[in-house]
Amino acid sequence: MCSFSLVLFLLAFSAPLVSSANSPNIILFVIDDLGWNDTSYQGSDIQTPNIDKLAEEGIRLKQYYVQPLCSPSRSALLAGKYPYHLGLAHGVITNGHPYGLGLNETTIADHLKKGGYSTHAVGKWDLGMHKWEYTPTYRGFDTFYGYYDADEDYYTHKVGGYLDFRNNTDPVKDEDGTYSTFLFTKAIEDAINAKSDSPFFIYGAYQSVHSPLEAPDTYLEKCHSPYPNRKIFCGMMLALDEGISNITSLLQTKGLLDDTIIILTTDNGGQTALGSSNWPLRGNKATVFEGGVRGISFVWSTKLRKSNYDNNAMMHITD
Numbered sequence: 001m002c003s004f005s006l007v008l009f010l011l012a013f014s015a016p017l018v019s020s021a022n023s024p025n026i027i028l029f030v031i032d033d034l035g036w037n038d039t040s041y042q043g044s045d046i047q048t049p050n051i052d053k054l055a056e057e058g059i060r061l062k063q064y065y066v067q068p069l070c071s072p073s074r075s076a077l078l079a080g081k082y083p084y085h086l087g088l089a090h091g092v093i094t095n096g097h098p099y100g101l102g103l104n105e106t107t108i109a110d111h112l113k114k115g116g117y118s119t120h121a122v123g124k125w126d127l128g129m130h131k132w133e134y135t136p137t138y139r140g141f142d143t144f145y146g147y148y149d150a151d152e153d154y155y156t157h158k159v160g161g162y163l164d165f166r167n168n169t170d171p172v173k174d175e176d177g178t179y180s181t182f183l184f185t186k187a188i189e190d191a192i193n194a195k196s197d198s199p200f201f202i203y204g205a206y207q208s209v210h211s212p213l214e215a216p217d218t219y220l221e222k223c224h225s226p227y228p229n230r231k232i233f234c235g236m237m238l239a240l241d242e243g244i245s246n247i248t249s250l251l252q253t254k255g256l257l258d259d260t261i262i263i264l265t266t267d268n269g270g271q272t273a274l275g276s277s278n279w280p281l282r283g284n285k286a287t288v289f290e291g292g293v294r295g296i297s298f299v300w301s302t303k304l305r306k307s308n309y310d311n312n313a314m315m316h317i318t319d
């Protein structure tokens with residue numbers, strides 16, 4: 001029910017709904033472990049001009065709360081329910097866990113698909129993988145390109161020694177050595193390029209900027225933090241910021257910017273021991289201090305273009 005009201009809420013921002021052909025495209029970026037002070041619009045030392053531009057033209061959610069961990073937050077986001085109603089409040093779903101987001105729950109992708117959208121999930125899933133029925137292409141998504149588990153290597157796409165990388169349900173075996181930010185950016189671009197008459201919903205759940213700390217040298221060279229972890233984390237952020245720029249440029253080239261709502265959210269607070277910063281909020285990921293649960297998020301659309309607008313209403317990721 002809640003996720004249905006989210007859809008209505010989103011549609012209310014744009015031109016009146018006449019038919020699905022006039023419904024806005026939606027790109028929902030979920031940035032893994034993005035902290036309160038990791039983007040330059042928040043005052044970070046890391047320069048993220050492309051994310052900043054969207055945040056500065058859109059509406060920044062400043063009293064926005066998430067769950068302290070990945071699977072709880074993502075289940076709340078996709079099902080529109082608090083995770084304790086989903087049996088998923090307690091931790092992260094990894095391989096070997098024989099449960100996931102309940103099959104009786106309806107995801108936002110299910111609702112949008114019913115509303116005429118083509119639906120694509122890219123990147124991290126982490127909502128159940130012990131049976132096919134729990135994986136994204138059975139949960140309302142037409143396509144999936146990404147991984148089912150929680151924290152794999154950015155280059156080998158392995159977690160705990162096994163390959164965890166899929167194109168729909170097929171293993172992807174030929175991308176060993178390619179940094180995932182490039183792959184996920186391209187998959188999102190592919191989904192945009194594949195647009196037909198129907199609007200698209202792209203769930204862009206980047207691996208960035210979760211550990212392990214890994215970034216290509218071309219980005220690291222632009223980072224100068226004296227703290228080794230922060231320096232690598234900065235490289236990861238610069239690659240992500242470039243990916244988001246590539247995606248918005250493609251939307252512009254294709255004349256889709258006016259018809260697309262872009263939402264960005266973190267899933268939980270940053271992991272301060274691994275390069276992230278939630279300053280001045282106390283605590284980090286996996287805690288219920290503000291640093292763990294007060295999330296970064298904004299909503300962008302040319303239809304609601306503002307300038308440096310902070311929305312201070314209390315919101316939660318279920319909304």
Ligand SMILES: *[C@@H]1O[C@H](CO)[C@@H](O)[C@H](O)[C@H]1NC(C)=O
Nearest residue numbers: 036037042043044045279280
């Ligand atoms: C982020 O940290 C800087 C200091 O490094 C501080 O000036 C800034 O106010 C912080 N941002 C927020 C949103 O509190």
Ligand SMILES: *[C@@H]1O[C@H](CO)[C@@H](O)[C@H](O)[C@H]1NC(C)=O
Nearest residue numbers: 085086087102103104105106
């Ligand atoms: C799905 O089943 C669980 C467990 O029985 C229940 O708690 C939950 O409310 C159900 N959800 C829906 C949408 O019916």
Ligand SMILES: *[C@@H]1O[C@H](CO)[C@@H](O)[C@H](O)[C@H]1NC(C)=O
Nearest residue numbers: 145167168183186187188190
């Ligand atoms: C996924 O596989 C389909 C064919 O099944 C192919 O058309 C598509 O390009 C692949 N996606 C990526 C991102 O490689």
Ligand SMILES: *[C@@H]1O[C@H](CO)[C@@H](O)[C@H](O)[C@H]1NC(C)=O
Nearest residue numbers: 181182185186239242243246
């Ligand atoms: C962005 O596009 C440029 C130009 O095509 C490309 O070289 C770069 O690798 C892309 N960046 C990402 C993160 O995908």
